[in-house]
Amino acid sequence: MRDVLHMRVSLAVLLIDDFTGRIITSSDAQVSVEGGRKPVVKREGFRVFTNLTEPEVRVRAGGPCYCEEEQAIDLRQLDRSLPVVRLRLRPNRWYPLPAGTARVSVQLPEDTQLLAYCQESGGYKRLLADYTKGSQEISLYQGDSEELEGKACCIMGKDGEPEPLRLGVLKDREAGLYQLLQLPENAYKRAGTRVYPAACLPAGPARTCYLPLKGGGQKEPVYTFVQICGTRQTVQQVTLRTDRENRMEL
Numbered sequence: 001m002r003d004v005l006h007m008r009v010s011l012a013v014l015l016i017d018d019f020t021g022r023i024i025t026s027s028d029a030q031v032s033v034e035g036g037r038k039p040v041v042k043r044e045g046f047r048v049f050t051n052l053t054e055p056e057v058r059v060r061a062g063g064p065c066y067c068e069e070e071q072a073i074d075l076r077q078l079d080r081s082l083p084v085v086r087l088r089l090r091p092n093r094w095y096p097l098p099a100g101t102a103r104v105s106v107q108l109p110e111d112t113q114l115l116a117y118c119q120e121s122g123g124y125k126r127l128l129a130d131y132t133k134g135s136q137e138i139s140l141y142q143g144d145s146e147e148l149e150g151k152a153c154c155i156m157g158k159d160g161e162p163e164p165l166r167l168g169v170l171k172d173r174e175a176g177l178y179q180l181l182q183l184p185e186n187a188y189k190r191a192g193t194r195v196y197p198a199a200c201l202p203a204g205p206a207r208t209c210y211l212p213l214k215g216g217g218q219k220e221p222v223y224t225f226v227q228i229c230g231t232r233q234t235v236q237q238v239t240l241r242t243d244r245e246n247r248m249e250l
Contacts, residue, residue: 010052010075011083014045014147015061018088018199019095019212021146029063029089046084061087065095086149090200093210100215102223102240106248110206114250115164115226117154117196121216124194128176131155133187135180138165140195142176152200154226155184156193162226162235165195198226215242225250 013031015024025045032038034057039047055076062068066089073085097103108114125148128139140148149170154162163186168179201209215221220239227234227250240246 008051009048009083011049011057011059011073011078011085013039013047013049013059013061014084014086015047016086016088016147016150017066018090018151019097019214021148021151021197023147024089029061029066031059031061031087034058034060059085059087061089063089065091067092086147088150091212095212097212100217100242102213102215102221102242103245104211104213104240104248105245106201106209106211107250108201108204108207108209109229109250111203111229112250113164113203113228114201114209114211115152115154115162115198115228116200116211116213116223117162117198118214118216118221118223119196120218120222121214123214123216124196125153125176127188127190127193127195130190131184131188131193133185134183136183137171138167138178138180138195140176140178142173146197148178148197150181152182152198153195154198154224155188155195157186157188158192162196162224164198164226164228203229213240218242 015029017024023045031047033049036049036052039049041047056074058072060070069089125140128141131138148167151167153165155165156162163184165184166182168181171177199211199213219242222237222239224237
């Protein structure tokens with residue numbers, strides 16, 4: 001009689017390159033679960049963990065070209081038939097950047113979050129439906145295959161002031177319907193409202209940070225930097241140079 005080995009898939013992690021918006025299928029990044037065995041790596045990029053016994057786990061990911069990220073996950077909140085979690089990884093200084101990239105070195109004050117986006121790039125999304133103040137969901141035009149789950153964004157009102165939000169799980173790709181991890185404070189109309197995916201540096205201790213930004217085919221792209229510290233928000237536009245390091249102090 002042949003022995004039958006039963007394995008239960010507890011968690012599948014997809015790592016997203018925050019610079020390209022694509023799934024990382026190569027070995028450039030690794031992921032681990034505290035107390036768990038090494039994952040089975042699938043060709044499509046899934047890192048599959050089996051037979052996890054704890055209801056809550058801590059996932060760590062990173063690599064030679066990526067900053068380290070850590071996230072606590074409650075396995076009980078996942079779909080048992082498809083327990084997939086997407087985790088975004090930011091490039092570090094050893095990331096192989098394409099030509100035309102604006103490299104930024106920024107002095108980030110303590111407990112300050114920084115968002116950066118380019119209004120001239122054309123990489124914005126549009127609302128597919130009005131956003132009602134307080135709604136836990138938002139509907140965006142999904143015109144490409146870019147992975148946006150977990151992505152920091154800025155939504156623009158008629159006054160031209162950007163407001164941060166963060167996308168969560170994609171619930172319906174055809175409808176571009178996302179849960180929101182961070183809700184905007186205002187309502188927005190479908191007509192004319194743009195949502196800009198943004199590069200993001202999280203708040204933390206005062207430190208020097210590295211941020212690669214796409215040039216969009218321009219030698220001197222103009223980027224909007226949104227600096228958030230507590231309830232205070234400061235917005236400034238900066239002209240950057242591509243293929244060189246731009247030093248900033250906020």
